[in-house]
Amino acid sequence: MIIKCPICDIEYYKVLYKSNLDYNENEKDKVKQFVYASGSKKLGRIVKCEKCGLIYVNPQEENIEKLYEKTEDENYEKSKESRAITFKRDIEYIEKFEKRGKILDMGCSSGIFLEVAKNNGWDIYGTELSEWGYKKAKKITPNIFNKKLGDCNIKNDFFDVVTMWDLIEHLTNPNEELERVYKILKKNGLLVLSTPNIGSCFSKIMGIKWLNIIRMHIFYFDKKTIKKILEKNGFKVIKIKSYPRTIILKYAIEWLKPYKRIYKTMEFIKNSKIGELKITVNFMDSMIVFARKI
Numbered sequence: 001m002i003i004k005c006p007i008c009d010i011e012y013y014k015v016l017y018k019s020n021l022d023y024n025e026n027e028k029d030k031v032k033q034f035v036y037a038s039g040s041k042k043l044g045r046i047v048k049c050e051k052c053g054l055i056y057v058n059p060q061e062e063n064i065e066k067l068y069e070k071t072e073d074e075n076y077e078k079s080k081e082s083r084a085i086t087f088k089r090d091i092e093y094i095e096k097f098e099k100r101g102k103i104l105d106m107g108c109s110s111g112i113f114l115e116v117a118k119n120n121g122w123d124i125y126g127t128e129l130s131e132w133g134y135k136k137a138k139k140i141t142p143n144i145f146n147k148k149l150g151d152c153n154i155k156n157d158f159f160d161v162v163t164m165w166d167l168i169e170h171l172t173n174p175n176e177e178l179e180r181v182y183k184i185l186k187k188n189g190l191l192v193l194s195t196p197n198i199g200s201c202f203s204k205i206m207g208i209k210w211l212n213i214i215r216m217h218i219f220y221f222d223k224k225t226i227k228k229i230l231e232k233n234g235f236k237v238i239k240i241k242s243y244p245r246t247i248i249l250k251y252a253i254e255w256l257k258p259y260k261r262i263y264k265t266m267e268f269i270k271n272s273k274i275g276e277l278k279i280t281v282n283f284m285d286s287m288i289v290f291a292r293k294i
Contacts, residue, residue: 002059005049006175006219007228013047016055017208021215031070041208042215052228055198055220064172064218065129065148072132073109078251080112082278085246087116087165090192090288094161095120097238097290098190101160106149106177107167111137125159127152149180156183164193168226169217178233185293191235193289194243198222200285212285226289235291244282250275 004011021042044057076083090113100121105113108126110133118124118140125143128134134146145152162181171177181191196212197203199222203210213220221229227237250270253263269275 001062003056005052005054005056006173007054007225007232008049008051010049010051012050013058014050015045015047017043017046017213019043019045021061031067043213044215046213046220052225053222054225054229057218060172060218064170068129068170069131071130073130075251075254076112077110077136079248080110082246082248082251083112084116085278086244087113088120089244089246090165091117091120091122093288094163094190094192098161102158103161103163104154104159104184105163105165106181107164107170108137108144109133111140111144113163113165115140122161149177149184154184157186158184159189160186161190161192164191164195166194166196168193169195169219169221172218174219174229175233178230178235182234182293187293189293191230191289191291191293193226193291194286195221195226195289197242197285197287199224200283202283202285210285223287226287230289230291234294236294237289237291239290240287242282242284243286243288244280245286246278246280248275249277249279252281 002011005013021044044061045059046055047058048055102123102125103117104125104127105111105117106127108114108128109130111126111128114124114126114137124141125145126137126141127145127147127149128137129146129148131146134144137144162185168174168177185191196217198210198212198220203212223240227240230237253266253270253275
């Protein structure tokens, strides 16, 4: 499906990377490639808008939401301890901007962030397309929707905060979702999102080999384009900064699978006691964005 730039609404672009997809692959293999970021470098055609510079996949594959409904990501659960450390840091930073109240986490997966927010005194809600993630998150709170935000029966002006952790780059229609987020946020409500920064030095050095260029990422934002799409949908960006993450070393090494020589070199670490180390990393190629409904 050929799409227009969601910021400029035009079809003028230049091709950065050609597609190498096998459109005759079976559904099981296709689901795997959308779940496991480290599993393959099969990609759709990636283009750059001639006007605003947004980088995105064009054409989009069909029925992407259906793929997410079938995904299971046990590696996400295995790294729960380190993710909770990152999310604890995130919720404390959010509380510098907004007092505790109702918070919605879009694409909440198994609910790790929601559990952290709940323990910090927030009234938690979540959306998750994956049946696997939905069932796990449902054990943390009954306020989980197994559907897209637009299909949820949520009142307007309801939430104090909406979060999107590594989600917006997956959305087939970010304007549609941001428009709905705007409606359900209270006046001056806070939207917080994280996403890879394709404008970072590390991304430019790595090019097509950048770890964040993967099949399930549809849109690639930098600071300029993420600000533009948020402003288009009624938000005022109040802060953008690099986004550090705490990781368990052995799970981080799994991300290196596409780089066979490096992975082979590091594999012994993964299987040793060193692999259990928790470290905080920041390659300055991921950003966290804070924006208010105006």
